Amino acid sequence: MLSMRTFAHAARRYPIVAATILVAVVGVVLWLSGETAGVRWLFSGFGLFVAGIEAVGMVRQLRRGSFGIDFLAITAIVATVLVGEYIATLIIVLMLSGGAALEDYAVSRAKRELDSLLKRAPQIAHRVRDGQGEVEDVPAGRVQVGDVILVRPAEIVPVDGDLVSETASFDESSLTGESLPVERGSGDPVLSGSINGTAAATVRATATASNSQYQQIIALVEEAAASKAPVVRLADRYAVPFTAVSLAIAGLAWFFSGDPARFAEVLVVATPCPLLISAPVAFMGGMSRAARNGIIVKGGGVLEKLARARTVVFDKTGTLTHGQPTIVAVRPEHPFTEREVLALAASAEQYSSHVLAASVIAAARDQGVELTSTEQAGEVAARGVVARFGEREVSVGKLSFIIDRAPDAAATPLDGGELAIYVAVDGKFAGSLVASDRLRDNAKATIAAFAARGVRDTVMLTGDARPTAEHIAGLVGITRVQSDCLPGDKVNAVKAISRRPVIMVGDGVNDAPVLAVADIGIAMGARGATAASESADVVILLDDLSRTARAVAIGQDTIRIALQSIWLGIILSLGLMVAAAFGFIPATAGALAQELVDLATILNALRAIGGRRDAARSAVAVPGRAAPSFARD
Numbered sequence: 001m002l003s004m005r006t007f008a009h010a011a012r013r014y015p016i017v018a019a020t021i022l023v024a025v026v027g028v029v030l031w032l033s034g035e036t037a038g039v040r041w042l043f044s045g046f047g048l049f050v051a052g053i054e055a056v057g058m059v060r061q062l063r064r065g066s067f068g069i070d071f072l073a074i075t076a077i078v079a080t081v082l083v084g085e086y087i088a089t090l091i092i093v094l095m096l097s098g099g100a101a102l103e104d105y106a107v108s109r110a111k112r113e114l115d116s117l118l119k120r121a122p123q124i125a126h127r128v129r130d131g132q133g134e135v136e137d138v139p140a141g142r143v144q145v146g147d148v149i150l151v152r153p154a155e156i157v158p159v160d161g162d163l164v165s166e167t168a169s170f171d172e173s174s175l176t177g178e179s180l181p182v183e184r185g186s187g188d189p190v191l192s193g194s195i196n197g198t199a200a201a202t203v204r205a206t207a208t209a210s211n212s213q214y215q216q217i218i219a220l221v222e223e224a225a226a227s228k229a230p231v232v233r234l235a236d237r238y239a240v241p242f243t244a245v246s247l248a249i250a251g252l253a254w255f256f257s258g259d260p261a262r263f264a265e266v267l268v269v270a271t272p273c274p275l276l277i278s279a280p281v282a283f284m285g286g287m288s289r290a291a292r293n294g295i296i297v298k299g300g301g302v303l304e305k306l307a308r309a310r311t312v313v314f315d316k317t318g319t320l321t322h323g324q325p326t327i328v329a330v331r332p333e334h335p336f337t338e339r340e341v342l343a344l345a346a347s348a349e350q351y352s353s354h355v356l357a358a359s360v361i362a363a364a365r366d367q368g369v370e371l372t373s374t375e376q377a378g379e380v381a382a383r384g385v386v387a388r389f390g391e392r393e394v395s396v397g398k399l400s401f402i403i404d405r406a407p408d409a410a411a412t413p414l415d416g417g418e419l420a421i422y423v424a425v426d427g428k429f430a431g432s433l434v435a436s437d438r439l440r441d442n443a444k445a446t447i448a449a450f451a452a453r454g455v456r457d458t459v460m461l462t463g464d465a466r467p468t469a470e471h472i473a474g475l476v477g478i479t480r481v482q483s484d485c486l487p488g489d490k491v492n493a494v495k496a497i498s499r500r501p502v503i504m505v506g507d508g509v510n511d512a513p514v515l516a517v518a519d520i521g522i523a524m525g526a527r528g529a530t531a532a533s534e535s536a537d538v539v540i541l542l543d544d545l546s547r548t549a550r551a552v553a554i555g556q557d558t559i560r561i562a563l564q565s566i567w568l569g570i571i572l573s574l575g576l577m578v579a580a581a582f583g584f585i586p587a588t589a590g591a592l593a594q595e596l597v598d599l600a601t602i603l604n605a606l607r608a609i610g611g612r613r614d615a616a617r618s619a620v621a622v623p624g625r626a627a628p629s630f631a632r633d
Contacts, residue, residue, distance in 0.1 A: 306555025
C-alpha cells in the first residue's frame, strides 16, 4: 500500500513522466500483439500532445523574457514525428519531462516552510494574576505589556520583558551567539527566545509576542527567504546558441540538398537530451555525494552557487567554536596545587545550580579527580556556593563573592572569550578556574581549505564583544570582523558584501535570518537550532566545520562534470549533425546514434557521485577531541 501511495503521489506531481511511462508500456503491449501501426500513432500522437503543452509554456517564458531549451525540444519532437521515428519521439518526451522532474525535485527540497521554527516559538505563557500570586496559562499572543510572567527552569521566555526577580541566569546563545550564560539582575531586560536557567524567574512584559525579538527573527527569515532570486537552469545558458546552430545546419542542409527530409534528419541527431538530462544527473550525483559526506544540499542550484562562491562569512559561537563552555586552565595560588583546586571547586559545585557548575565537574571527572560529598552546602543565587568538607570551608563563585570571604583574592588575567571562576579555602584565596568556549581544532585548516578553493575573502559576524571576536579571528586567519551584531545587523552586513556569491556559515536561531538572505546559507545542524537548518541551503549533519569547505569542493566538482557532460553532448551532436547534413546518416541510424550520445553524456555525468574521489582526498581531516590542558599560563 505504501509503494502504491508513493507512486500515486509521484504521478500527481509529475503527470507527464507518469503518462510517458504508461504510454511506453501500452506501446510495448501493442507491439507484442503485432499492432505496429498503433504504436506509431500512439507514440506520435502523444509526442505532439506533449509538444503542444511545452509550446504553451515556452510562449509564457518568452513573454517573461526567458528563452530555454524547450524550443529545440519541441522542434525535435515534431521532426521525429514527421520522419516516422516515433520511438525517438517518445524518448525525447521522456528526457524532456524526466529532466524537468529531476530539477523540480532538487529545487523543492529548498522550499521547506519554517514549521519547526514556528513550533519552537513559545505558545504558552504563565501569567501571574495581580495581587493574588496565582498563575494561569494563557496563549503567548494574549500577553499584554505590563503583565508579569513566570518563567520556569529551562523554559523559553515567551515575550520581551524586564526581570522582576532579584537575579536570574539566561542562555541567550540562540539569539546573540554568546555561549556563556548571561546573569541578569532585577530591572534588566530579558529577550524572548532566551532560555531560563535552573531557577524560576518572573518577568514583566515590555512587548507583545508579535513585537518581541523572537518573532522579529522569524519575520526576518521569511522576508529573506522570499527575496531570493530563482536560479537559472545551467542547460538554458547554452540553449540559444545550440538551438541557433542546430537550426542553421538543418536549414542549410535542406537548402543545398533540396530535400526537406534532410532538415528532419539533422534535427533528429540534434535532440537536446544531453542538455536536458546530463546537468540534472550530475546535480543529483553531486547531492548524493554530499549526503554521503554528511552534507545535505537543497537543490542543484545551490551546488552551482557553491562552485562560484567568492566570500565566506562565519558566525563565531557554535561554528568556529564548540558553543559549550569548558574549563581550559586551573591557576592555583601557593600552596595549593592545580589538582587540589579543581577537586575542591568541583566538590563544592555539586551543590550549585549555576550552568557553569557542570563544566567544572566535567573537567574534574575528565582528569580522574575524585569528588567529596557533604551535607553542609549552600548557594547564593547567581553569585556562588559555600560548602564545608570536614574542617575546610570552600567557597566558589564570582570574584566579588570570593573577595568577601578572602580579601587577598585578585582577578586572573583573561584572554578574549574567557570567564574566571574563583575559589577560596578557609578565608584564603586558593586560585581560579578559567572557562572558555574552545576553538574548533580544524577551524584554521578550514579557512585555508576555502582559500585553496578560491574563496579568499573571509568575514566573522558575531554578537560577542570586539576583543573576543578579534582574538578568535586572529587565531584562525579571518580577515574582517564585525562584532556586537544582532540578527538584523548580520543581515545588513551580508547584503553589503560586494564579492559574491556569499556563503554564510552559522547555527542557532540568531543565524536563521542571515542564512536565508545569504547567497548560500550553510547551517551546522548537528547541534544547531532547527530554525537555522530550515532557512539554510546546506545543512552539515556532522559536528565538523571542515565539511563546509568540502561542500564547496563538491559543488565545484559537480559543475565541472556537468559542463563536461554538456559540452561532450554538444560536440558529439554537432559532429552527427554535420554528417547528417551531407546525407551520411539516415533518420533511423541518426536516432540510434543520438541515443549513444545521450548514454555517453549520462555516464559522464554520473562521475559526479565521486565515491573514489572522496576516499582518496579529504578536504580537511576530522580531528579527535582533545582533553583540556590545565597548564599554568
